[in-house]
Amino acid sequence: MDSTTTLKKPEQVRTHDSEAEETWTEVIQPRTRLLELGLADVWRYRDLVMLFVRRDFVSTYKQTVLGPIWFFIQPLLTTLTYVIVFGNIAKLSTDGLPQMAFYLAGITVWNYFAHTLTSTSTVFRDNATMFGKVYFPRLTMPLSIVISNLVRFAIQLGLFVAVWLYYLLQGNNTIHPNWLIALTPLLVIIMGLLSLGLGMIFSALTTKYRDLAMLLAFGVQLLMYATPVIYPLSSITGWSRGLILANPMTSIVETFRYAFLGSGTFSWAALGYSTGVTFVVLLLGTIIFNRVQKSFTDTV
Amino acid sequence: MSDIAIKVENLSKLYRLGEVGTGTLSQDLNRWWAGIRGKEDPFAKVGETNDRTSKGASDFVWSIKDLNFEVKKGEVLGIIGRNGAGKSTLLKILSKITAPTTGRISVNGRIASLLEVGTGFHPELTGRENIFLNGAILGMTKTEIRSKFDEIVDFSGVERYIDTPVKRYSSGMYVRLAFAVSAFLEPEILIVDEVLAVGDAEFQKKCLGRMQDVSRNDGRTILFVSHSMAAVKNICTTGLLMRNGQIELRDTADNAVDYYISNFINFNSDVKIDLTSVKRIYDHPRYIEYQSAEFVSPVENNFYSTKDDIAILIKIKSNIDCEAFRVSFSVNRNDESIVGVFFSEEIFSAKKGETKEIILTLKNHQLAKGQYYLCFAVGIGNEISGITEYDFVSQALFFEIAYKDVDKTQMITLWPSDWGNTNFQDVIISLV
Numbered sequence: 001m002d003s004t005t006t007l008k009k010p011e012q013v014r015t016h017d018s019e020a021e022e023t024w025t026e027v028i029q030p031r032t033r034l035l036e037l038g039l040a041d042v043w044r045y046r047d048l049v050m051l052f053v054r055r056d057f058v059s060t061y062k063q064t065v066l067g068p069i070w071f072f073i074q075p076l077l078t079t080l081t082y083v084i085v086f087g088n089i090a091k092l093s094t095d096g097l098p099q100m101a102f103y104l105a106g107i108t109v110w111n112y113f114a115h116t117l118t119s120t121s122t123v124f125r126d127n128a129t130m131f132g133k134v135y136f137p138r139l140t141m142p143l144s145i146v147i148s149n150l151v152r153f154a155i156q157l158g159l160f161v162a163v164w165l166y167y168l169l170q171g172n173n174t175i176h177p178n179w180l181i182a183l184t185p186l187l188v189i190i191m192g193l194l195s196l197g198l199g200m201i202f203s204a205l206t207t208k209y210r211d212l213a214m215l216l217a218f219g220v221q222l223l224m225y226a227t228p229v230i231y232p233l234s235s236i237t238g239w240s241r242g243l244i245l246a247n248p249m250t251s252i253v254e255t256f257r258y259a260f261l262g263s264g265t266f267s268w269a270a271l272g273y274s275t276g277v278t279f280v281v282l283l284l285g286t287i288i289f290n291r292v293q294k295s296f297t298d299t300v
Numbered sequence: 301m302s303d304i305a306i307k308v309e310n311l312s313k314l315y316r317l318g319e320v321g322t323g324t325l326s327q328d329l330n331r332w333w334a335g336i337r338g339k340e341d342p343f344a345k346v347g348e349t350n351d352r353t354s355k356g357a358s359d360f361v362w363s364i365k366d367l368n369f370e371v372k373k374g375e376v377l378g379i380i381g382r383n384g385a386g387k388s389t390l391l392k393i394l395s396k397i398t399a400p401t402t403g404r405i406s407v408n409g410r411i412a413s414l415l416e417v418g419t420g421f422h423p424e425l426t427g428r429e430n431i432f433l434n435g436a437i438l439g440m441t442k443t444e445i446r447s448k449f450d451e452i453v454d455f456s457g458v459e460r461y462i463d464t465p466v467k468r469y470s471s472g473m474y475v476r477l478a479f480a481v482s483a484f485l486e487p488e489i490l491i492v493d494e495v496l497a498v499g500d501a502e503f504q505k506k507c508l509g510r511m512q513d514v515s516r517n518d519g520r521t522i523l524f525v526s527h528s529m530a531a532v533k534n535i536c537t538t539g540l541l542m543r544n545g546q547i548e549l550r551d552t553a554d555n556a557v558d559y560y561i562s563n564f565i566n567f568n569s570d571v572k573i574d575l576t577s578v579k580r581i582y583d584h585p586r587y588i589e590y591q592s593a594e595f596v597s598p599v600e601n602n603f604y605s606t607k608d609d610i611a612i613l614i615k616i617k618s619n620i621d622c623e624a625f626r627v628s629f630s631v632n633r634n635d636e637s638i639v640g641v642f643f644s645e646e647i648f649s650a651k652k653g654e655t656k657e658i659i660l661t662l663k664n665h666q667l668a669k670g671q672y673y674l675c676f677a678v679g680i681g682n683e684i685s686g687i688t689e690y691d692f693v694s695q696a697l698f699f700e701i702a703y704k705d706v707d708k709t710q711m712i713t714l715w716p717s718d719w720g721n722t723n724f725q726d727v728i729i730s731l732v
Contacts (some may be wrong), residue, residue, distance in 0.1 A: 024307075028396060028405040048436035055433055059424040062465075133416040135396040208328075253462055294399035297392070298315065 038284050041137045048136060057151060071155040075111060079103045086230045095232040095263040096174050101160075101167055103255045106229035108160045112153040112188070113195050113249060114220050119145045120199025121216050124296050125206045131297060137285075138293040142200055146192045153188065164260055178263025183259060183271075187252050191273075194248060194278040200285035204292035227251050233265050238282030248277040253298070304408060305521040306371040306394070307490055313363045313389050330481040362390040364545040367403070370654040373488075374519040378526065378536030378553050380560055382580055386545040387525045391415060394491055394523065401450035409488025409521070412439050416493070418478030423467035427458060427477055430466055434481045448484045455506075456480035471686050483510045490514070511535060529557045529635040544719045561635045567671050567698050571598040575676075575693050582692050588625060588650065588678045589691040595699075596659060605703035606669075606712070606723055611661040612697065616678055618650035625649070625690070627658060627678050632695075639721045643682060665701075667725040669715035673698045 023230055042049075061067045079100060086092045087099040094102040120142040124131065127141060206212045227249045228236075236244055244250055253268035258264040319639070330687045357531055364386040371377050373607055379387050382501060382704055392398045394405065395413030420437040421430050435445040447451075453459055456470070456477040466474055515522050526532050532553055537555025541549040541564075549559050572594035580586075595602065596611035604610055614627065624646040631639045642662070679689035701723075704710035715723075 024406040024408055025410065027405040028393065028400065028407065030400050030402060039450045045436070045439070047442040051436050051442075055422055055425060055429075058429070059422055062424045130420050130437075132392075133419045134398060134413065134437055136439065196608075297398045 010265065037290060042139045042143070045137050045140050049140045049147065051145045051190070052140065052209075053148040053151070056144065057073060057146040068155065069287055071152055075104065075107050075156050078107050081152055082107070082230055091291075092231050093235045095234060097261050097263055098167055098174065098219075100163055101261060102232075102257070103230065104160050104163055105260060106227075106253055108153070108156045109187070109191065109253050109256050110224055110227060110249070111156060112149055113191050113252075114224065115152065116146055116149045116192065116195035117199050117202075118216065118220055119149070120196060121202035121206065122213065123199070123203040124292070125203075125213070128276060128297070131293075139289065142196055143197075148197050150188070150192065153256045160260075161277050162236070174263070177260055177263055180255065180259035180266060183255060188258055190275055190278050191249070192284050194274070197278065197281035197283075197285035200289040204285075204288040204296075205294055207296040210243070223249070224249070228257075228264075232257075232263070248274040248281075250274075303373045304370050304680070305373045305375070306408070306523075308367050308369050309404050309405045309406075311367040311390075311393065311405060312365045312401050313386075314360055314396070314401040315363045315389075315709060316360050321462040325408060338531065362545050364393075366541075368548060369457060369540065369544075369547060369550060371521060371523065373408070373521055374515070375538055376515045376522045376536045376553075378524050378532035378539045379542065380529070380532055380539060380554065381542035382555060382564060383579075385542040387542055388415075388493065389545075390542070391491055391493055391525055394638075395699060407489065410439070411489045411491060412485045412487035413491035413668075414438075414482045414493065415491075417475060417482055421466055421474070421478060424465055426465055427453075427462040427469070430477070430480055434478065435484075438482065438485055439487070440485065445487075451483050452480045455483060455510075479507055483507065486518075488518070489523070491523045493525050494527060508535060527636050529561065529631070529637060532596075533557050537694045545564065557635070565699070567634065567673075569698065571595050571601040571602070573696050573698060578693055578696075580692060581694050582689070584679075584689050584691050586692045587620045588616055588618045588622060590676055590678065590693050590696075591617050591655065593674070593696045595659075595697065599708075602697075602699040603708070604699055605661070605706050605708060606665075606725065607704075607706050608667060609661050609663045610699065611659055612674065613657060613659050614676060615632065615655060615657050615690075616650075620651060621650075621652050623649050625680050627660070627676070629660060629677070630675045631662075631665075631667065631672050632675060633721055634673065637721075639672065643687075646682070664725060666722050666725050667701045668719065668721050669701050669712040670721070671698065671700045677693075710724060714717070 014124055066073070082103040083099045087094065087103070101270065123138070123141045123145070131138065164175070164177075168177070202212055202216050206216075224230075226244055226247050228244065230267065233241075233244065233254050234252065251267070251274045254264045255266050258266040326684075366388065379390065381387050391413065392415070393400050395411065395415060397413075397415075409437040409523070418434065420434055422433065422493065425433065430447065432442065432445055435452075436442065453462055456473075456479070457501050458473050458477050461469060461473065466477070469477070490511075511522065514520050515535075522534065522535075524536055536553035539549070539551055539553040540547060541551075541556045541560055549556055551559070572592060575590040576592075592615045594613050596613050599608070603696075612629070616627070625648050626644045626646045628641060628643040629649065630641040633639055637662075642660070644660075648656060673695045674695045675692065676696055677689050677692045679687060679691070702711055704712050
């Protein structure tokens with residue numbers, strides 16, 4: 001007997017069948033429709049999302065002496081390094097703003113994006129053993145990362161606000177905060193969703209192509225230089241300006257800085273562009289992620 | 301509403317053997333190109349049935365193929381079969397961990413699966429925090445967990461340590477707590493893999509009892525995979541015997557187990573076995589590993605008498621410097637139930653690369669008539685400190701107790717199974 005057969009495409013499920021009338025609570029099938037995102041399922045597991053957030057937060061700083069103070073130390077030291085290297089040695093422009101405030105603003109925003117992106121991008125790899133043993137909506141994992149990084153961001157934002165207030169109260173006349181500060185929550189949401197979307201794309205693809213993990217590791221570092229974190233957008237001219245404007249993070253960093261410090265560039269168009277890119281990336285990410293989550297245990 | 305809980309139709313799962321990695325991109329591109337032209341998947345021309353003992357021509361293999369069966373509500377189905385028969389794949393698909401290649405499963409009711417206890421336990425979190433985390437991973441809401449919290453803690457018996465990080469727990473306590481969370485899951489359909497193979501005997505009994513309660517009193521559907529034929533007979537109402545990814549038999553649990561024992565348990569009278577390339581069931585690190593095992597003074601057909609000493613020479617090789625380790629073996633009956641175990645003291649030591657030969661002589665075994673096999677393990681620790689295995693080989697050597705006397709003249713012809721597995725020899729009889 002010839003045991004070799006050719007795999008046929010899965011047959012369409014007959015819906016006119018009388019048996020299909022039956023109300024199954026769940027049907028497990030090879031492929032789901034492209035846009036079946038399973039968000040209702042995620043909502044049912046919302047408690048799990050919050051428990052993951054808690055777990056991340058508690059476990060990161062258990063058995064450290066300084067605990068959550070590390071949230072402050074890291075951006076503070078980075079800022080000091082930037083002040084010395086980019087500000088005093090390379091003498092890059094800061095649009096006339098105090099260097100501390102300028103760099104810290106950029107770093108606070110950038111850190112959230114970079115951290116969320118790098119940690120969501122390894123979701124499948126890091127949790128392979130757990131995902132291989134029990135089912136829960138995989139989306140809960142990246143979502144919890146976005147939220148737990150939000151906590152970290154809130155603390156770092158606090159640090160920035162403290163420095164910012166210090167300059168304001170000192171009567172520094174280069175800082176002109178304006179009403180755009182009200183846009184901060186929007187900026188955070190866009191940033192969170194953008195990093196979530198990108199992270200999901202990378203996490204899904206790295207289950208098969210590990211090369212992407214390497215790419216992402218330094219890619220995020222390089223991307224920082226394509227974002228006005230250590231320089232103001234105004235100082236960039238020529239062809240490279242177009243490149244930097246194409247980066248959806250650009251308008252977010254610039255808007256944040258413009259809102260709090262009053263210098264930089266702000267345009268609704270640029271912000272709209274970032275929002276648009278975010279939604280496309282998020283949609284793409286969710287689709288790819290959902291596709292991969294069904295069979296990634298076979299390839300990881 | 302129908303009384304069917306799970307309906308499996310034409311379910312198949314294709315696996316790629318060998319290394320996934322190099323060449324996947326070009327394969328994916330080929331596959332995509334074929335898809336665009338409306339051709340069939342060029343890499344799915346596959347398919348040998350899943351017989352791991354013969355080497356196949358293709359890199360792809362059907363782990364399970366064309367399964368069709370139904371499970372009624374309240375049924376406790378035992379899924380049995382040899383390693384590699386596709387049991388775990390079936391469970392993984394049912395638990396939505398991986399998707400089937402073709403076919404469809406329709407489910408009536410909420411499924412929860414227990415392929416492992418303590419999934420997602422975080423060592424830094426306390427017992428209390430882990431109960432919530434683990435419960436949520438298994439699909440419970442916070443409110444549900446809170447309402448059962450006291451019962452869970454009570455069942456686990458670790459009240460005192462509930463606010464201690466679980467990394468400070470002994471392995472026994474860890475497992476107890478982990479199982480306790482799972483035991484209070486209340487889905488309509490519960491899928492259980494061999495999770496009961498952990499923990500001490502008393503606790504195992506408690507867990508089996510709990511499972512029985514759940515199915516009897518609450519009418520829940522349970523799918524139970526096990527290598528323990530005794531457990532399947534005990535707990536399950538029906539059985540599903542799998543072989544090479546297909547259904548061999550679907551019958552009552554008792555019939556399925558009996559069929560399995562008479563048709564699937566291999567018995568051979570090999571005197572020596574090379575263990576270097578034998579596939580291991582568990583994923584032990586093999587710091588020290590078995591090379592071979594043999595009967596020291598072989599007897600014809602490996603038929604021993606109730607009075608024979610059974611001596612085995614084992615050869616083990618160490619891949620690390622180890623100052624103290626122990627060896628152990630178990631005697632199992634052919635229905636895979638364990639008759640007994642022996643643990644040596646940690647009296648052996650080996651340098652890296654060294655090979656040791658050890659003779660184990662089982663004296664006065666008191667085994668009853670029947671077919672048995674030996675499993676060997678090597679590792680550190682004991683019943684008190686806890687056990688860490690380095691290597692474990694199952695079904696290494698087979699033998700049969702067939703004779704009453706050492707001269708092999710009196711064959712035992714009668715030994716009904718309800719007389720048990722032990723034939724006591726050392727009994728002092730005295731008239732008073």
